[in-house]
Amino acid sequence: MSRPVLWKWALTAVIVALAAAVALWPRGDSDSGGTGAPPEPAREVDPALRHASGAAVCPPGSDSRPAAGPLADIVLTCLADGMPAAPVAVPGAPTVLNLWAYWCEPCRTELPLFQEYADRAGSAVQVLTVHSDPAEAKALSLLAALNQDLRDQQRPELRLPGLQDPDARVRTAANAPNALPITVLIRPDGSIAEYVARPFRDVADIADTVAGALGVTV
Numbered sequence: 001m002s003r004p005v006l007w008k009w010a011l012t013a014v015i016v017a018l019a020a021a022v023a024l025w026p027r028g029d030s031d032s033g034g035t036g037a038p039p040e041p042a043r044e045v046d047p048a049l050r051h052a053s054g055a056a057v058c059p060p061g062s063d064s065r066p067a068a069g070p071l072a073d074i075v076l077t078c079l080a081d082g083m084p085a086a087p088v089a090v091p092g093a094p095t096v097l098n099l100w101a102y103w104c105e106p107c108r109t110e111l112p113l114f115q116e117y118a119d120r121a122g123s124a125v126q127v128l129t130v131h132s133d134p135a136e137a138k139a140l141s142l143l144a145a146l147n148q149d150l151r152d153q154q155r156p157e158l159r160l161p162g163l164q165d166p167d168a169r170v171r172t173a174a175n176a177p178n179a180l181p182i183t184v185l186i187r188p189d190g191s192i193a194e195y196v197a198r199p200f201r202d203v204a205d206i207a208d209t210v211a212g213a214l215g216v217t218v
Contacts, residue, residue: 045137050080053143058085058161059126069190070173079131079140079162087130087163087170088190094214095126095186096206099171101133102142104180106199111143112150115158117206121218125210127160132180134166185213 058078071087078085088095098114100107111129118127131139139162147157165171174184176195183196183206193213200206211217 045082045140049137049140049144050082053079053140053162054147054158055079055140055143055162056159057081058083058128058163059090069186070192071170071186072190074169074173076130076163076165076169079136079143079164085161085163087128088126088186090126092188093126094124094188094210094216095128096210097128097130097170097184097186099130099132099165099168099176099180099182099184101131101180102135102138103133107181108142108146110181110199111146111158111160112155113200113203113206115156115160116203117210117218118160119156120203120207121210121216124216124218125214129160129162130165130170131162132165132168132171136164136166139164183209185210187214 055078057080069088074087075084076087077083087097096114096117098110100111114127114129118125121127133139143158143162150157163170168178170184171178171182174182174192174195176182176184177197179197181199183200185193185195187193196209200209207218
């Protein structure tokens with residue numbers, strides 16, 4: 001057999017061996033979204049951006065939080081200061097959680113409606129927003145931009161307490177669909193009365209829905 005032919009067969013054997021080694025090499029789960037790779041560390045958020053967002057400080061946690069209910073053990077962080085906060089932080093109060101994300105167009109229209117509803121409801125209902133996406137800085141930037149628009153329109157600015165929920169734990173606990181906006185209505189005992197998987201038309205729509213599910217008329 002001639003030397004060029006020998007070299008050809010030798011090169012082919014090397015290529016086949018390399019291909020087999022690559023095929024059998026163990027792979028992590030990071031490319032497929034599994035749990036093999038550790039999550040990226042959370043990025044620090046500029047305190048000035050938190051302040052510009054207008055988000056209110058979240059109600060302090062309580063040792064007397066409801067022992068029952070799917071949200072009882074969930075602890076998130078507050079958009080206003082990054083401190084731990086709970087979705088149901090005021091025991092014995094009906095709670096309205098509006099789940100949103102910075103990329104959700106209907107959410108931008110709906111958030112000011114929840115502020116107006118909260119102003120009307122006062123202490124009768126606890127109203128919080130829950131940003132259900134990992135991009136916290138983008139959420140804060142959007143809130144700041146919305147508040148500038150509301151000032152230009154001479155409408156009430158957003159001052160609601162907001163929670164950061166990067167893993168959508170609230171939506172998952174409520175068994176709600178993977179879509180936004182979603183509003184979760186929680187009874188005083190911590191149980192979920194229902195979730196609403198649609199945007200609200202106006203403040204009256206929110207008030208009627210809350211009254212029907214939680215029995216609170218404002």
